[in-house]
Amino acid sequence: MNGLVQPFVQHALLAGTAIALAAGLVGYFLVLRAQVFTGDALSHVAFTGALAALALGYDLRLGLFAATIGVALLIGLLGRQGRADDVVIGSAFSWILGLGAFCLTVYASSRGGANGDSGVRVLFGSIFGLSSGQALVAAVVAAVICLGMLLIARPLLFASTDEAVAGARGLPVRLLGLLFLVLAGACAAEATQAVGSLLLLGLLAAPAGAAHRLTDRPYHALALSAGLAVAEMWAGIATTLAVPSLPPSFAILAAATAVYVLALLRHPRTGRP
């Protein structure tokens, strides 16, 4: 446990806990609203955003947040009732990913080759590479996302389970969907820093999917999803400290998948009402 005194581990724990908490909360609603594919699209947008910012010479995080939140708004506004069609999302994000490959090449040629790492870093994350300032900012932003999710949790739950009735009761269903997508976009940008843009989908989907399997009661499942995400993050970081040859992103994802498989085996029937 002497690993805990290392500053980079403390930064990883600080940022990781906050990010996992946010991902758990957002992920629960993504699964409930059957918008996991949207989360997938946002994760790929994060890659392009980060590399575009690098290629233009800005801070990576600026590109991350601008791209994910922008695309979240776009998906929300274009889609019917804030839920866009799979095919529209698929066509758009495969192009955005191609654009990411373009930015990677531009960045690579402008830096004279010795950069292969930054692309890999954005794709697969490096939670141990966060500086204390980066970790603090990540934690604060994640806390804001969590707060936002908790504030809209009640009406969003209503709007997600029964949209028609919620609309009839005067809830701004469309606005809620849009707000949620923006929070999901910000969360995707956050999680990219921890586990990378290709893997953040696991952090969003796995704890939430497990929570949906384990309980039918919404608030329990919401709390369980956040709790599982944090526990998996810690388990992943601890495993990496014990076995240094494992990349942290893999360890976190492996923990998340293991929990999901266990939940699946315990409750083979679908737990959703």
Add this chain to the structure above:
Amino acid sequence: MLSADTYRASYEAVSALPAWSWNPFADLRQMWAFPFMVNAFRAGTITAVLAGVTGWFMVLRRQSFAGHTLSAVAFPGAAGATLIGVSAVYGYFAFCVAAALVIAAIPRSGKAAGGTESALTGTVQAFLLACGFLFTALYKGLLGGVDAILFGSFLGITTDQVQLLAAVAVIVIGALAVIGRPLLFASVDPDAAAGRGVRVRLLTVLFLVLLGAATAAASQITGTLLVFALLVTPAAIAQLLTARPVRSLLLTVAIALSVTWLGLLVAYYSPYPIGFYVTTFAFAGYILARLARGSA
């Protein structure tokens, strides 16, 4: 990945960047003087037809997410195969077909299960990508090749690869031709098809396996992250433009072919990756199709 680097080196040595001379015949002849360009066109053509046909059924069946997962899974396949020292081709096929079976094995309980089902698909995808990352981390020498696996390279395709690709294409398209009619029926109206005695469940599994094989074959050319563009976008364009099955299927193949050829042509004359051009042309076509339909 070594061979791609060698090819790239020799290609850059021969011509820093070939110039476009506005004489299409001379340009084509000059381009096809390189055996690797000929192979790239052969492989690109086969890939486009294969991805177009399977993608058309995929879009019709609203299985974009499953298709995307299958294509992403090719990455750990290739990385894992390189790690244990066998050809990447085996890794592509083993992982894609296995992932197709896992996704097909998800217990389904009616339409309400959409959310949990996609949670499982997402988890499978993220976990396998993480495995791919683990394999590349364990096999240090591969790190330079990650971009090539993810975003594709038209350099360094061997004649053997083209032959394998052709064989896979013949098998997959042949199988789709056999199950095409019942699959179409089951895709459009599963309940009525089941009532008529069509084995919907079996068809679903079979189609996912075929999709897995097609993505595995195509990933080698376009890269695992971009094969999805060839699967979804041409089919989406065609299904926007016409509702008649045979016509839109043919249109899909035609669009996939032209996008791939254009991409190869432009990528040959520029320093940027082919994946970028293929996805950009495809997406531009999609926007045009939407606009055309919106104004009509």
